[in-house]
Amino acid sequence: MVKVFIYPATSLILSDMVTRFGHTPLGSAIAIRERVQTPGLESVPLQITPEEPKKGLRWAAVEVPSGVRGRMSLYGPMVEECDAAIIINNADLAFGCMGCARTNELLKFLLRQKDIPKLELEYPANEDEGVRFVAAIKKFLNDLGGKP
Amino acid sequence: MTAPVRIAQLSCGPDYSGVQQEINAAAKTVNGEIFFPDVALKDITRDFDAFGLEVRSPDLKLAISRAMALVDGRVEADAVFIATCFRCAEAAIVRNELRRYILEHSKLPVVSYSFTERTTAGTLLTRMEALTTIARRRALLAREVQEGITLGIDSGSSTTKAILMKDNKIIGTGWQPTTEVLKCAREVVDHALAEAGMKLEAVQAIGTTGYGRFLVGKDFNADLIQEELTVNSKGAVYLANKQHGPATVIDIGGMDNKAITVMDGIPGTFTMGGICAGASGRFLEMTAKRLGVDITELGPLAMKGMGSRVPMNSYCIVFGTQSLVNALAAGSTREDVAAAACHSVAEQVFEQQLQEVDIKEPVLMVGGTSLIEGLVHAMGELLKVKIVVPPHSQYIGAVGSALLASGFIKDGTDAGH
Numbered sequence: 258m259v260k261v262f263i264y265p266a267t268s269l270i271l272s273d274m275v276t277r278f279g280h281t282p283l284g285s286a287i288a289i290r291e292r293v294q295t296p297g298l299e300s301v302p303l304q305i306t307p308e309e310p311k312k313g314l315r316w317a318a319v320e321v322p323s324g325v326r327g328r329m330s331l332y333g334p335m336v337e338e339c340d341a342a343i344i345i346n347n348a349d350l351a352f353g354c355m356g357c358a359r360t361n362e363l364l365k366f367l368l369r370q371k372d373i374p375k376l377e378l379e380y381p382a383n384e385d386e387g388v389r390f391v392a393a394i395k396k397f398l399n400d401l402g403g404k405p
Numbered sequence: 406m407t408a409p410v411r412i413a414q415l416s417c418g419p420d421y422s423g424v425q426q427e428i429n430a431a432a433k434t435v436n437g438e439i440f441f442p443d444v445a446l447k448d449i450t451r452d453f454d455a456f457g458l459e460v461r462s463p464d465l466k467l468a469i470s471r472a473m474a475l476v477d478g479r480v481e482a483d484a485v486f487i488a489t490c491f492r493c494a495e496a497a498i499v500r501n502e503l504r505r506y507i508l509e510h511s512k513l514p515v516v517s518y519s520f521t522e523r524t525t526a527g528t529l530l531t532r533m534e535a536l537t538t539i540a541r542r543r544a545l546l547a548r549e550v551q552e553g554i555t556l557g558i559d560s561g562s563s564t565t566k567a568i569l570m571k572d573n574k575i576i577g578t579g580w581q582p583t584t585e586v587l588k589c590a591r592e593v594v595d596h597a598l599a600e601a602g603m604k605l606e607a608v609q610a611i612g613t614t615g616y617g618r619f620l621v622g623k624d625f626n627a628d629l630i631q632e633e634l635t636v637n638s639k640g641a642v643y644l645a646n647k648q649h650g651p652a653t654v655i656d657i658g659g660m661d662n663k664a665i666t667v668m669d670g671i672p673g674t675f676t677m678g679g680i681c682a683g684a685s686g687r688f689l690e691m692t693a694k695r696l697g698v699d700i701t702e703l704g705p706l707a708m709k710g711m712g713s714r715v716p717m718n719s720y721c722i723v724f725g726t727q728s729l730v731n732a733l734a735a736g737s738t739r740e741d742v743a744a745a746a747c748h749s750v751a752e753q754v755f756e757q758q759l760q761e762v763d764i765k766e767p768v769l770m771v772g773g774t775s776l777i778e779g780l781v782h783a784m785g786e787l788l789k790v791k792i793v794v795p796p797h798s799q800y801i802g803a804v805g806s807a808l809l810a811s812g813f814i815k816d817g818t819d820a821g822h
Contacts, residue, residue, distance in 0.1 A: 296441055297464040307423040327421030357463075
């Protein structure tokens, strides 16, 4: 069993797949809703305090916007902790979505820098691509030693 | 209690910056209620494509969709608050374009702000107060004529001012540097009353503004306690006799700067702030002190100099002063240094704040710094317009307060104070 960072971190589908194959998903378990009534698409609970952006200084310098640093204070430790990563690029909003493009760029860079097994895929545009997309994720999770 | 003003928030990053609670608290203080316009996921992509600004951050796409929902009337609101992370270029572009879009396509008052994790409810309070005032008190702000006998007190960070008005005319003034807030307020009021030969009992309504407005307002039992953004813009267009059509008001204050666009006497959009005291009246005070002249002499001195001869960047008041000392040590004339200081302050207000409002003529400069001729000249050069400095411009907040306070005179009462 390994710890797999999922990107987008909010993707319940990815999180579910990782769990089904006996691994631990690292991401933010926030449901993507049909309607958005919070500040952002993947808004955090309001107990996030101004201390979090300061903790984020470990991954991003002080001139980096506070929203990026606040996000990194949550995701940075997960990137450090993960043994593998699945990155889905250009995902549909309904699949899972992270609000800040700059944070997303930094997260993906940190994952790519890390010497761990990684799977990077484009989000499927049609059914055939969808079948190949799911098969690739299954194979990757299997190869990590997950249960079949 | 009146229903809260519903303020639609369009934002990116406040929750992750830990400042959403501060935004909520500031709004609540002025009986405002923050809400997030409800949009469907499927609408976000459609609206974003229609708007045509290709940003990458999904939360900015959400902000665009929410702005379009407000303008289209799919979601109802009384006012709009746009907030994004400070130092994010992508967000800054969206913030500006959304502000412009909403102002052009709706009647909703808008304020935009770039926050850091250090932003507090106190910092946001004046902006929220102005926003809710514009939304709630349009009738009050529509006042164009002062009636009866009213007193306006502006308890500013640098100076305290009082204005006594009667039947649309200024009949008494008082001005002094702010030290003890209440003592100064009482003294300037006494001065204004003495000048007019009147007693406080004759005053029918009182308005207060400025940083000390709550304390002074309570002490004088004021009828109107109002932030300086709306009050100053009213005072400016009233004194300049530009109450109809568009105008832009610039107030470079002792502690912060304000830039306000006005339409028919009612503020539309505004920015308030300043990165450092290097872009405020405080830097000019320091310059005057270092040059050994009174602040009133700095302007005429600057008009005789050439600012371009002195390298100066007062982004920070410490570095700005260093440039000033270096220039004098290298043999620069006092006139050139004075001109460079004025240009530096004007340039920073231009670069940091005036980019966030759409400058429409006439451009009115008000507040104590508008009496510094060199600063007005430098701002005019940067904006390529002729700046108008209305009479009594240093009393702008007090005049605005006295003008608006006359809306509180009760029929049949001869005096209330």
